[in-house]
Amino acid sequence: MALLEIRGLTKYFGGLAAVDHLDLSIEEGEIVSLIGPNGAGKTTVFNLITGLYPPDEGELLFNGQSLVGLHPHEITALGIARTFQTLRIFTNMTVLENVMVGQHPRSRSGVMASVLRLPRFRREEEHIRRKAVEALSFFGTRLIGYRLDQPAYSLSYANRRRLEIARAMATEPKLLLLDEPTAGMNPHETLEMARMIGQLRDEKGYTILVIEHDMKVVQGVSDRVVALDHGCKIAEGSYEEVAHDERVIEAYLGRRRDGDQEAVAEAQPC
Numbered sequence: 310m311a312l313l314e315i316r317g318l319t320k321y322f323g324g325l326a327a328v329d330h331l332d333l334s335i336e337e338g339e340i341v342s343l344i345g346p347n348g349a350g351k352t353t354v355f356n357l358i359t360g361l362y363p364p365d366e367g368e369l370l371f372n373g374q375s376l377v378g379l380h381p382h383e384i385t386a387l388g389i390a391r392t393f394q395t396l397r398i399f400t401n402m403t404v405l406e407n408v409m410v411g412q413h414p415r416s417r418s419g420v421m422a423s424v425l426r427l428p429r430f431r432r433e434e435e436h437i438r439r440k441a442v443e444a445l446s447f448f449g450t451r452l453i454g455y456r457l458d459q460p461a462y463s464l465s466y467a468n469r470r471r472l473e474i475a476r477a478m479a480t481e482p483k484l485l486l487l488d489e490p491t492a493g494m495n496p497h498e499t500l501e502m503a504r505m506i507g508q509l510r511d512e513k514g515y516t517i518l519v520i521e522h523d524m525k526v527v528q529g530v531s532d533r534v535v536a537l538d539h540g541c542k543i544a545e546g547s548y549e550e551v552a553h554d555e556r557v558i559e560a561y562l563g564r565r566r567d568g569d570q571e572a573v574a575e576a577q578p579c
């Protein structure tokens with residue numbers, strides 16, 4: 310059984326099928342890249358998996374359990390964590406606090422225990438703190454030490470992206486969804502992030518679905534690549550197979566020629 314099994318997944322926004330009868334399965338331990346031109350529906354796939362939007366049609370099975378109808382925090386608790394294309398950092402909170410808040414779905418103490426600061430609550434908070442520091446330590450010394458107590462607004466853009474990954478890691482996911490983890494990074498940072506994506510699988514044991522525009526990163530990290538256009542899956546296979554697929558090449562070139570919104574509006578069903 311695949312870790313994640315997506316069947317016939319469909320989401321409309323008005324008349325537009327942002328995701329159109331998508332089938333996709335991800336085996337445990339795989340790194341799968343999701344590629345496609347702007348507006349192809351990649352982020353919407355993440356939003357459907359993580360329960361931000363309900364699908365209009367289709368099935369989402371994680372470890373055989375349906376995710377449809379679950380709240381985002383329930384999906385996090387089942388073992389799916391994500392980062393956002395548009396960063397969701399609480400800039401006025403510290404680095405450590407940003408990671409600690411992400412573990413909320415896993416905390417067990419009730420409100421009263423926390424208000425009264427009962428021993429159970431304090432033990433749990435210490436545990437959450439330890440896990441947060443451990444996740445932040447994955448990025449060497451970049452986010453720990455004196456940085457732990459600095460407000461997130463003081464971080465560089467690349468460090469904010471790393472912070473988002475640490476927050477996802479601290480929820481102890483089985484499946485990690487990364488939405489453009491190298492966006493806005495310089496070539497050196499991008500290369501380092503590509504290496505870290507491999508380490509997230511090899512050392513932490515996560516299964517990873519990554520949305521990525523940088524083809525060098527896609528080539529370097531992917532066991533398998535899935536290409537979307539107009540919400541439809543247009544190719545799937547090894548990096549070489551997908552990168553040389555005529556529909557993929559046409560999707561990227563065509564989209565640039567047409568201008569994105571009109572091209573999407575005139576899209577045909579898959």
Ligand SMILES: Nc1ncnc2c1ncn2[C@@H]1O[C@H](COP(=O)(O)OP(=O)(O)OP(=O)(O)O)[C@@H](O)[C@H]1O
Nearest residue numbers: 322327345346347348349350351352353354394573
């Ligand atoms: N909440 C929404 N309401 C209306 N339309 C939406 C919404 N979210 C996405 N869309 C539309 O759905 C389509 C797919 O968007 P999506 O963000 O999934 O694309 P993407 O592949 O992630 O693109 P990019 O590479 O630019 O991030 C686009 O046409 C977009 O405008």
Ligand SMILES: [Mg+2]
Nearest residue numbers: 351352353394
């Ligand atoms: Mg996107």
